[in-house]
């Protein structure tokens with residue numbers, strides 16, 4: 506089952522090739538979603554300090570009855586934190602909320618605070634400080650691997666030019682009709698695995714007739730085609746669902762997209778809403 510197949514990160518840690526997203530899943534409902542997903546075979550859960558559901562994610566893991574060491578947990582340092590002290594404190598807080606002894610992967614949520622995403626300040630110094638806090642927790646064994654999210658090439662270069670421990674992952678927006686080829690290529694060259702977030706375009710691409718037509722050809726759903734697309738690009742998709750039927754079919758990917766269709770999907774342009 507794809508949810509239990511693994512990639513190996515540049516530091517040797519194995520990570521399940523498919524993860525469950527939990528953005529906008531409330532603390533009240535996330536524990537059940539995590540438990541359902543683990544019962545269906547998922548072994549990788551993606552959360553973040555900003556999602557305010559880390560406690561529920563931890564509860565779901567414990568309720569599943571599966572050994573914690575067999576589950577891979579990703580969480581993220583909030584985008585607004587851009588100094589060493591607060592970052593270090595937030596890592597300990599995440600551990601406490603999750604109720605875990607270690608986190609498998611912790612990443613910087615965004616190079617810029619959300620309110621300044623369009624701004625000129627790249628926060629190079631701030632990101633180096635947060636990285637230093639992640640490196641410290643990594644060396645102490647609190648985190649098994651460290652990475653980034655929403656980082657462009659220049660943001661990654663900023664880390665690579667000064668780090669002791671290199672980023673293993675960049676979690677970015679990738680779905681059919683939004684494939685940042687240059688950034689994907691750059692990350693591959695630096696042995697940085699891409700985690701593809703919003704692989705279903707927040708659910709928006711489900712009604713795209715061109716994508717529907719290709720999915721029909723393989724007798725699969727658009728979500729299945731979209732997730733398989735990410736996997737065939739060598740990425741790690743993170744589809745979000747609280748519906749066990751959706752979780753199940755999203756991990757049922759026993760088909761192969763042809764080279765020709767992969768090229769069509771790769772070059773598909775974003776369709777406006």
Ligand SMILES: NC(=O)c1ccc[n+]([C@@H]2O[C@H](COP(=O)([O-])OP(=O)(O)OC[C@H]3O[C@@H](n4cnc5c(N)ncnc54)[C@H](OP(=O)(O)O)[C@@H]3O)[C@@H](O)[C@H]2O)c1
Pocket residue numbers: 525526527528529551552614654655676677701702703704705706707708711726728729743744745746747748750751752754755
């Ligand atoms: N690093 C970042 O900055 C960042 C940003 C955005 C997202 N992420 C991560 O990536 C995860 C996924 O992204 P996302 O939450 O934006 O959206 P997504 O996974 O692209 O789409 C989720 C939507 O698709 C629906 N869906 C899922 N499977 C389906 C199926 N088989 N059939 C029909 N509908 C289906 C879900 O509804 P149901 O619940 O009803 O199935 C939900 O409404 C997030 O949860 C988060 O963990 C990270």
